[in-house]
Amino acid sequence: MTKEESIQSELVKKFGALEGKTRIQRPRRIFTEAPPGSFREIFEYAIQKLGFVVLSTITGLDEGTTLGFMYHIAREDGIMLNIKVSVDRNNPVIKTITEYFPAADIYERELMDLLGAQVQGLPKATRYPLSDDWPADEYPLRKDWKKSTGSEAKNNA
């Protein structure tokens, strides 16, 4: 059994919800989808018990009715686990992971600015990366946001 397979089987054994949702795409790349309810438990287990101690970044995805957040965490030996959690697009609430990775702060602010995620537990601070006068209800990485619906068009109108 390869290292990737043993990680996969350990995850599935511990968390039944991951059964059939975990795949090894190639050596050193594991993808999985966690239900919102148990995401935190799985995430913590991966860090503390499976050695995924490096946070590369968080990717935000507009999936239509849901927003997906993929946490890319890696081990010292190069194996990367990509855990995705999907939440309701109209109420995209996630909890901060800064208690595990303080550096996640800026990645989470990016999710707030570009996809409109509501990250619980982040202290108030300057925004990143959009400008201070960017309209509050516009999230450019959402699929229904087009240049023509953005503020440039409104200015020209």
Next chain:
Amino acid sequence: MHKVVIPIGPQHPALKEPESFSVTLSGEKIMKFSARLGYNHRGIEKACEERTYIQDVYLTERICGICSHSHSTCFVQAVEEIAGADIPKRALYIRTLVGELERIHSHLLWLGVAGHEVGFDTLLMYTWRDREVVMDILAMLTGNRVNYGINTIGGVRRDVTAEQGKAILKAMDTLEERTNYYIQIATKETTLIQRLSGVGLLSNKDALKLGAVGPTARASGVDRDVRRDDPYAAYAEVKFKVITDNHNDVYGRTLVRVGELLETYKIIRQIIKKMPEGPLTVKVPRKIPAGEAVSRYEAPRGEDMHYVKSNGTEKPDRVKVRAPTLANIQTVAKMLEDRQLADLPIVIAAIDPCFSCTDRLTGIRHAGKRSKSVLKWEELHAYSIRHYREHGIDFAELNKKMRKALK
């Protein structure tokens, strides 16, 4: 003592790129440091979704002017993984070669900037002169000094001839000799050692906690390098050491980078020697089947990461970029805690920041809600001509004069 808050940037003569720092001082001592980024935000991630994969190769290459090859390689690797393309060995070797040449140019550039920031401008002149050696090699191989355009989805666009191989080896000898001289300076020149030692301290624990990457992390004893840990291109087939250091300061970051230069010369020699014959590309269909992939790349500044999601069309569904500076900028506040204001330039320079990389994504030419109009390119052009004419400078006249003089 009374506290003073000093804003530095976003436009400041000492900054090479727009970024905004807010420094709270008590006397000369830094009490608090915070950074506001985003001024170079160009909407590249969104723009990628609106373009084809092949256009995106060129777009991602333009995320950064220095590690351009890092970004385009990182992107094509992800796309090729989704498409299931088996890239020819020779193409992988050429990618590795250009990637390492890029590292030389980036590290020599950094060494010059670091010299300049501490008032050692002779070092700037020397290193930038030597950097021309590698710039010439890159221009010879790819036709460009930066933005090499060597990558395509499925392989590389240009071959390396035997003569070019010889020229590269010769250049490596020159550069190795020069680098050994810089190592001598870095380890013997007391003014440099004293200026850099103990400055910008980042303990091993903090480097791990704050997620530092690249030379910044390795100079704090973090033994991580994507080239070794998660090998891509031809790195699994070459031997090299990952340079680490335990000084935890700007001096350590200098030693790591010059040490890495020597390893890079070794890698390039092996690449030239072992480069297999064969085709340069495989055909990859324009439409990429639905899927996703994560690609990692050890850029000169640290781990670069691209995530690509495809949906079966010729345009990606999502492209996500995490450039190394975004991971490293968060360590700067720690490095500056309780330090003198005078250390700020070299401490920031020591992470070798690249804000163009960091601020890559979203949003159009946004003029803000309050502004009344947006200048089109032609209007801007016409405006600048009018502006200069009003100030007594007429380019049409000047051009006429110049043409006359040249005759």
